[in-house]
Amino acid sequence: CAAMSHFTRFVEDIFALLISVIFIVGAFRSLVEAFNDLSKAAAFKTVLLCLGTYAFTRFLQSLKRSRATTRGIRDILSNFSVAISILTFSGLAAIWKDEVKIDFLTVANEFRPTWDDPETMSARPWFISPFGMNKDFPVWAIFLMAVPALGLTVLGYLDQNLTTIIVNRPA
DSSP: OGGGGGOOHHHHHHHHHHHHHHHHHHHHHHHHHHHHHSOHHHHHHHHHHHHHHHHHHHHHHHGGGSOSSOHHHHHHHHHTHHHHHHHHHHHHHHHTTTTSOOOOOOOOSSOSOSOBOTTTOSBOOSSOOTTOSSSOOOHHHHHHTHHHHHHHHHHHHHHHHHHHHHHHOOO
16 A cells, blocks of 8 residues: 555554554463462463463474474474464363363354343344434434544554554565
8 A cells, every 4th residue: 555655664663562562461461360360270270371372382483493394394383383382272271171160262152243232132233223223323423423433444544554564574
């Protein structure tokens, strides 16, 4: 995109740093919550799974510079190290789920909107009228929402394009 040519490598690096910090802080927050909300054994298991995933990822990435196996296999293991590590340790957590209870992602049994209307006690419809569900939505509020919508549109545009530039950068 032509507008993205005005962003420098510095902006890309700051954006990459921001994304990294958000995910790292989120991971540490989950670990702290495990010690606050779960038993000591479950918190320890959570830390082991977290550190094991990280260590296994780093190990698979280090294979790229080793002489183990063929170059093609080393490249595949290195390039897909994060996905392989997450799948491996998610599988280990599922295998050991009965010994020590840890938090797993809860998934709904059916595919439907998650918000229940308190008046009808049924799921909201898939398509929501911009003019309101139970009562009319004020017209002035629709135009007022254009201000944050514009900001979110710019943010989404920058996020998508900067991420694409960072991922496709040769180094």
